[in-house]
Amino acid sequence: MARVVRFHRHGGPEVLRIENVDPPQPGPGEVQIRVKALGLNRAEALLRAGTYIETPTLPSGLGLEAAGLIEAVGEAVTGLAPGDAVSVIPPQSMIRWPAYGELVTYPAGLVVKNPASLDWQTAAAMWMPYLTAYGALIDIARLRNEDFVVITAASSSVGLAAIQIANSVGATAIAVTRTSTKKQALLDAGAAEVVVLAEEDLEARLRRIAGPRGVRIVLEAIGGPIFEPLAAAMSRGGILIEYGGLSSEPTPFPLPAVLGKTLTLRGYLVHEITGDPAKLEAAKAFILEGLEAGTLRPIIDRTFPFEQIVEAHRYLESNEQFGKIVVTV
Missing domain, CATH: 3.40.50.720 (NAD(P)-binding Rossmann-like Domain)
Known part of the structure; x- marks a missing residue:
């Protein structure tokens, strides 16, 4: 069993619940990640509130950014292995690929090995x-x-x-x-x-x-x-x-x-970038080069533990933050 964050009705931060689920094993071309940190985004608050560009079937998970260790890989996955430190490119659909959980599954094409210089919080705040x-x-x-x-x-x-x-x-x-x-x-x-x-x-x-x-x-x-x-x-x-x-x-x-x-x-x-393989590769190269050179570095405002996901969402909607809000798992 693994903990995930879901909501059973639309509303404010208080509708978020931490629940235990039995996560499936990764299928062909997929990677399962044991999450260490999550990056929060406005889109997640909009999905939770019912005003996002996607309409979920309830109950729904949510989340677009995660970093952690590869737990398992599915068939036909190359270049990634259990134990690799990785982060996730935001998927086209967070309903299909939610990030808020202890164990999450993503297509291998959206998983990037972290530069050695990145800690979990920075890796989760990056993409x-x-x-x-x-x-x-x-x-x-x-x-x-x-x-x-x-x-x-x-x-x-x-x-x-x-x-x-x-x-x-x-x-x-x-x-x-x-x-x-x-x-x-x-x-x-x-x-x-x-x-x-x-x-x-x-x-x-x-x-x-x-x-x-x-x-x-x-x-x-x-x-x-x-x-x-x-x-x-x-x-x-x-x-x-x-x-x-x-x-x-x-x-x-x-x-x-x-x-x-x-x-x-x-x-x-x-x-437009994440859905175009050529543009995504160019973007990844630009960003990773900037991280290596030190010209790019995420600014993290505040970190919350996973158990305080409701408080983290309240802070997200306060407009008080300067930079990224990160949740550690």
């Missing part, structure tokens, strides 16, 4: 933020060293990964945050500039920072009224990549800026 930021900035936007890139929700794990990736290619990372509480931490994390929404005019400040060239790339997770000042500060031919939707307010379409500057507004899911 979702860096794959998301890489796909948007490098694969889609072709980020260059002369670019100004605006990063909203900058204190999230994806936002901090984006700052590090921008710095690694020599671009100028402009972090956007709601209040000044996290301003110094964002500067310490590598942001060249920080714009505080509660205290500054976003468009005017971005124009002062970027000058006549304007902002070519926006990595956006909020939506809502912020769209208009962001678009107004962008350069001709710029691209705004939307990967979230944290705002509950309507999102206006900035028609004058889009037409006048021939802007691209693009929705984006990390599945």
